[in-house]
Amino acid sequence: LLLGAGAVGGLALVGASVARVVGVRRAPVAPALELPDAASTVPPLPAGADLDIEGLAPFRTPNEEFYRIDTAFVVPRVDPATWTLRVHGMVEQEVTMTLDDLLADDLVEAWVTLCCVSNQVGGDLVGNALWLGLPVREVLDRAGVRPGADMVLSRSVDGFTASTPLEVLTDDRNALLAVGMNGTDLPPEHGYPVRVVVPGLYGYVSATKWVSELQVTRFADETAYWTDRGWSAHGPVKISSRIDVPRGRSVAAGEVVVAGVAWAQHTGIAAVEVRVDDGEWQPCELAEQVHVDTWRQWFFRWDAPAGTHSLEVRATGQDGEIQTGERVGVVPDGATGWHRVDVQVG
Incomplete structure (x- = not known):
């Protein structure tokens, strides 16, 4: 099952609207890779x-449930034996890597939550996975970035391009050339054999699947697939929160557990609050934080009286930013607003 937003193949972006397309397509069978052990591993998940909680999104999104958004109407068939990555542009020397080169390098593990810019308030186009890959900054260091560069244009084997700010590929975050997802090879529909994963940016400016090129350049000189279609050039993820339960069902009066997830990649979540029927905001309990680049679960114990009630949620980042309640659509740089659900209590 393919879930696609924006232009999926030729189906698409019309004016300022984003369409969600559902279709059945079989992904190609890909040769299994012999993934090496990571040179740097993540610690075990902390207790808590x-x-x-039934109905709450798990911390790790299974590969088969991870959202898929891309422009490929047909999943590319990439031969790992002939795959290469070319790093060029404003560099001291071009670098070409084979898959064997990449797999022989010092790969790292990283928990990273990805989110699509077309995710509506309360939507499910967001997921969290354990990625295995080579930090992009190491490849750029080998090429030697020339002064004046401020963007890396990544290109897929099918021609898709994404424009990523150079600074987020060279700072301390784990921006990766990923080869593994949740302990296995990348599924073909998620970019096999290699894709780009960048914490803190929407996928349209960073998450190039089936990547084949990294061109070091400038925003003033190059544009990418979605920026050519009116979307913002930089695409930082906006702080967001979602109610997973109760949602779309009736509950009995008495104690009801309200729960969901919140994310502010590369900043981290400091607090989540819920309010009932437009009342006062009340603090929620948070799951243990795993990393600032992942979402964080939360819950709230509500003494629910009979009747129809509304629940809203908002989050606060570790930088002090409070999620705005202003409702804005996804174009050109992501939706904002508090997620609201109506609940029938009997």
Whole structure:
């Protein structure tokens, strides 16, 4: 099952609207890779990081449930034996890597939550996975970035391009050339054999699947697929929160557990609050934080009286930013607003 937003193949972006397309397509069968052990591994999940609450999104999104958004109407068939990555442009020397080169390097693990810019308030185009890959900054260091560069244009084997600010590929975050996802090879529909994963940016400016080129350049000189279609050039993820339960069902009067997830990649979540029927904001309990680049689960114990009620949620980042309640659509740089659900209590 393919879930696509924006232009999926030729189906698409019309004016300022984003369409969600559902279709059935079979992904190609890909040769299994012999993934090496990571040179740097993540620690075990702390107790209390993954809450056992029915209906709440798990901390780790299974590969088969991870959202898929891209422009490929047909999943590219990439031969790992002939795949290469070319790093060129404003560099001291071009670098070309084979898959064997990449797999022989010092790969690292990183928990990273990805989110699509077309995710509506309360939407499900967001997921969290354990990625295995080579930090992009190491490849750029080998090429030697020339002064004046401020963007890396990544290119897919199918021609898709994404314009990523150079600074987020060279700072301390784990921006990766990823080869593994949740302990296995990348599924073909998620970029096999190599894709780009960048914490803190929407996928349209960073998450190039089936990547084949990194061109070091400038925003003034190059544009990418979605920026050519009116979307913002930089695309930082906006602080967001979502109610997973109760949602779309009736509940009995009495204590009701309200729960969901919140994310502010590369900043981290400091607090989540819920309010009932436009009342006062009340603090929620948070799951243990795993990393600032991942979402964080939360819950709230509500003494629910009979009747129809509304619930809203908002989050605060570790930088002090409070999620705005202003409702804005996804174009050109992501939706904002508090997620609201109506609940029938009997």
